[in-house]
Amino acid sequence: MGAMHDDDADVDQHLDQHSALLTHPIGRALVAAVVAVVAFSIVAPNMPSSTVRNRFDALWSPARHVGLVQDWGVFSPNPRSQSIDVRARIQLADGSIEFWDLPDLDPVIGAYRSYRWHKWQERVRLDNRQELWEPTALWLAREYTRDGVEPASITLIRRWIDHQPLTSDGRVLDGGWNEFEFYTWVRP
Amino acid sequence: MNADALHAFGHRLFVAQRPAWPLAIARVLIGIGILGWSISMWFDVSTLLGTDGLLGTDTASSLWRWIPLDSDVLVRLALAVLAASSVAIITGWRPTIWLLVAFVLMVSIQRRSPMILNSGDIILRDLTLLLALTPSGAAMSLDRVRAHGRDAFFTSAMVAPWGLRLVQLQMMVVYVFAFWSKSGELWTNGTAVSTVLRLDDLQRFAVPGFIITSVLFTAVLTWSTLIVEVALGLLLWAKPLRPYLIVLGVILHLSIGATLLVGFFGIAMIAGLMTFLDADWVDDRVRERRRQPAGGTGKRSSSARLSSS
Known part of the structure; x- marks a missing residue:
């Protein structure tokens, strides 16, 4: 029973520790410091970019390094005006051709995975992300090696639809899918 | 505002104790979000986080990674x-300890492949850290059961709200700056939602075509999004409006989550909104359900100690 009481007391102490800090002057000073630093780290990085703001970047840099990151510009300043897609054309050594698309996951459960694939897709299609292209081709080459038949070449294709704003009379003037081959890997 | 009034305001804001229900509800929802996040990530470890995957270790974040997870085994262990x-x-x-552990692990895993992250991943980990600064285990917890017996699960201690304010501040900042950043023409002319709902790669469940092509529906949805965001950002601390704003916020996030691939953004934001629930109102409802006399939880006595400080 004695051990049980000790354990219970330990839990009580744990439950009360946040509030108990306020019962001591040192605790109150600590809480004030934590509240001030964290509140600053939440608000300040969101301020509009300016020379003044940039001068103080170092002040919230520690919070950013720790992992408390602020970036809440969603669909801003406008939602993007393109639907995007990336696919790959795989030419196997036997001459046959296959296409690879992003995993088609179900919208109920799979949706909690597919957003990551779409984020990857947003990056890999960019010209300033060329460092991702060869690893993508090499990964596809491994995926499509079957029964000793290896891909001879892999072409990454950028696809997109241009969306126009809804017209004032309710018409949607979207085009069809466009395609551009942005990288070809050939087995050495 | 004189010094006494300022002191009273500060006391009410950071010290005056209240039941911990809002924190406990947020804790449970964030825990569910983290569980779903880790399970969903498990299936794509070799592809999106693995050494032979699409994103090599050279794509890891240059920021502090806590634990460098540069092998599939380490990532799976962390998950x-x-x-x-x-x-x-x-x-x-022991939710405070485990929230800190979860935060460190999430940052470590997310910074292994930052290119697959969205705002939901960021707010999930931000709220995980901020909840660790609160006594979120002071209601609806095994810690309560261990301390006071099985009947104590649906009881709450009285807690100081200084940590709660940081969670609430984070939520309001998200809404204010989400609103502030939407300065483009499509938002002001009321067509932004139509464009968003036509982005093929972001669709979850398809929205009926008449909504996308209706100038009226689209304008109402676009501007109501802005209104709800700015209201949540600025008015959540207005007590009379709070219940309505919480409901509007939950509807907003359920709608976004149903139509768009936003991952764990919805559950994280709804968890954060729960911290604005009226703690006394929830406490009264729970007592009614349990037919308990007021003051029956045995922890309210601690409030006197802090009220006088």
């Missing part, structure tokens, strides 16, 4: 511990 910590968070077993 397993993360899932276990989420169970501890949901059930309320």
Whole structure:
């Protein structure tokens, strides 16, 4: 029973520790410091970019390094005006051709995975992300090696639809899918 | 405002104790979010986080990674511990410690491949850290059961709200700056939602075509999004409006989550909104359900100690 009481007391102490800090002057000073630093780290990085703001970047840099990151510009300043897609054309050594698309996951459960694939897709299609292209081709080459038949070449294709704003009379003037081959890997 | 009034305001804001229900509800939802996040990530470890995957270790974040997870085995180990910590968070077993563990692991995993992250991943981990600064285990927790017996699960201690204010501040900042950043023409002319709902790669469940092509529906949805965001950002601390704003916020996030691929953004934001629930109102409802006399939880006595400080 004695051990049980000790354990219970330990839990009580744990439950009360946040509030108990306020019962001591040192605790109150600590809480004030934590509240001030964290509140600053939440608000300040969101301020509009300016020379003044940039001068103080170092002040919230520690919070950013720790992992408390602020970036809440969603669909801003406008939602993007393109639907995007990336696919790959795989030419196997036997001459046959296959296409690879992003995993088609179900919208109920799979949706909690597919957003990551779409984020990857947003990056890999960019010209300033060329460092991702060869690893993508090499990964596809491994995926499509079957029964000793290896891909001879892999072409990454950028696809997109241009969306126009809804017209004032309710018409949607979207085009069809466009395609551009942005990288070809050939087995050495 | 004189010094006494300022002191009273500060006391009410950071010290005056209240039941911990809002924190406990947020804790459970964040725990569920972390559990779902870790399980869903597990299936794509070799592809999106693996050494032979699409994103090599050279794509890892240059920011502090806590634990460099540069092998598939380490990532899977971290995800397993993360899932276990989420169970501890949901059930309320030493949640402060496990929230900190979960935060460190999430940052470590996310910074291994930052290119696959969205805002939901960021707010999930931000709220995980901020909840660790609160006594979120002071209600609906195994810690309560261990201390006071099985009947104590649906009881709450009285807690100081200084940590709660940081969670609330984070939520309001998200809404204010989400609103502030939407300065483009499509938002002002009322067509932004139509464009968003036509982005093929972001669709979850398809929206009926007449909504996308209706100038009226689109304008109402676009501008109501802006109104709800700015209201949540600025008015959540207005007590009379709070219940309505919480409901509007939950509807907003359920709608976004149903139509768009936003991952764990919805559950994280709804968890954060729960911290604005009126703690006394929830406490009264729970007591009614349990037919308990007021003051029956045995922890309210501690409030006197802080009220006088």
